[in-house]
Amino acid sequence: MNATTSSRRGALKPAVLAGLLLLAAGTASAHCWAADAAEPISNDGLPVNHASFKPLHAAMDVFEAQAKPNPGLLALPDVRLRITRAVLDSDEPTRRPREAVIHAQGFGPKTWTGKDCGISEQAAHRIGPRAGFSVFFNSPFSTMNRWAHDEQLSAYLEGERGEPMQGWPVYRHCAVIGPERRIPWMPVPVGEMLAYFEREQQRRLADWDRSNAQALKPFDLAGMERQAEKVRAQNAQAADLLLKVARDRKANEARNHALLAHSRQMLVDELEDLRRTRAAMSAEQLAEPYRLGTGRHRLPTPAEVTRPLKRLVKLDPTFPWDARNRTRIQLLTVCASTHPNNPAYAQPMRAAVAALDLASLAALLN
Structure with a gap:
């Protein structure tokens, strides 16, 4: 990253700063961290603290060090905060490395237990967090939903494109950090x-x-x-x-x-x-890239040709995945997350993500 980009990263945009201050003004309960949580085993049966997962946890440590003092996260009103980690496998383990995710999230009063910042695991799963942000490691699907699938094609609905964040491309309010600023998908041709x-x-x-x-x-x-x-x-x-x-x-x-x-x-x-x-x-x-219109076969009508329609994409077979070293960090997706019933948190959480030092996270790519 060049000096110009680095200097931009150091200063928050006025809109970002205003969002953080607005949320902080309504703070009723802050700096209350529950004990970290983790899924007890990976989805392929290994314990989450398995020795082979050390590189993934080391990368999560870098994010946690930024998340815990993040002003937007600490300003969330009426929440208890918690870090949650999970280590996953890939759906194509012979082609892509292992995946992982770390969440820094705030949970509302209906999930609280006791007076020591405790959180009920059952309630947390049932109700979900009010807000927070997450980093997905080596996961190409964090910003996409599968739209069509058969033995020859898996097509996904591409997340909405947003303004770049600290120079990184943004889809569905998530900064996608890849080697040489690449994204791991490509358009599906018509x-x-x-x-x-x-x-x-x-x-x-x-x-x-x-x-x-x-x-x-x-x-x-x-x-x-x-x-x-x-x-x-x-x-x-x-x-x-x-x-x-x-x-x-x-x-x-x-x-x-x-x-x-x-x-x-x-x-x-x-x-x-x-x-x-x-x-x-x-x-x-x-x-041409296939875009979802309202014409025959979901093609754009003449009136829609110039409109910014959603694209269908597929995984890019030329993306440089390395499945030999299964815990090598090859892609990071940094996302703001809010519970659907708490839309007021969406903009402040996007501001909180924008305040993260994405360059230090990008340095984890290896």
Whole structure:
């Protein structure tokens, strides 16, 4: 990071400082830290304090040293503060390193126990924090939600792009700190997304055929009439009812088959329209980033072409992940977090994150 960027980091913007002071003015209970918490085991069964996790905990220590004196966090009113750590595995352990997360969060009075800053673990899980911030290590999905998935494509809804924070790109109010300021995802091209929709439509058509195979077979009325006669000896009323249902079904068979054929044809028409749409596009159009619009196949309408629509993205296969050293710090995502029922904390927490020294966190990349 150059000297200009470093000097900018040292001075808070007026809006950031105002947010922190505004929150501090309402403080009723501050500097009350509960004992640190940690998930007892990683999600692949190792204890959270396993010796192999030392590099991850060392990186978390750097964040904790910044979090505990953070003025925005200390100014949260009516909370008890707590650091929570978790060590996770990757969903692709052969390609990406182990993940971890550390949260610095404030919990409201409904989670408190005793007078010594205690927090009920059960209540904390049920209610969640009022506010706080977190660092996710080696997690490329912290700012994204999965939107589509099959054996050929996993597509994610990209988080909203924000103003850079201390020079780092921001998505969904999270600073993404990667090597050479890279992000670990890339746009899904229009052609690839339309190909996914085509596969999805083919799956719907195959499911329809399996589900309706029996209903499309000619109904055996003669067989049901023979069955009714066997029943008649024991229960004439039941036999008459069986005959009525069977004859009604046969009488309506042509109409029902026509309705089924129509519903199947709608699936076929959609599939053919997808293929026509792809075939009509130039190579340049197919290579453009896919953005979610309201037109056919969720493509932008002419009126939406110039609007800042959300993009679909996928993991960038060229991002330099190193899975050999599974605790090497290769990506950090620093996020403000607020409970949905406490939206007033959102801006002050984003200001609190902006006050962190992101350069010292970026130095953890190795």
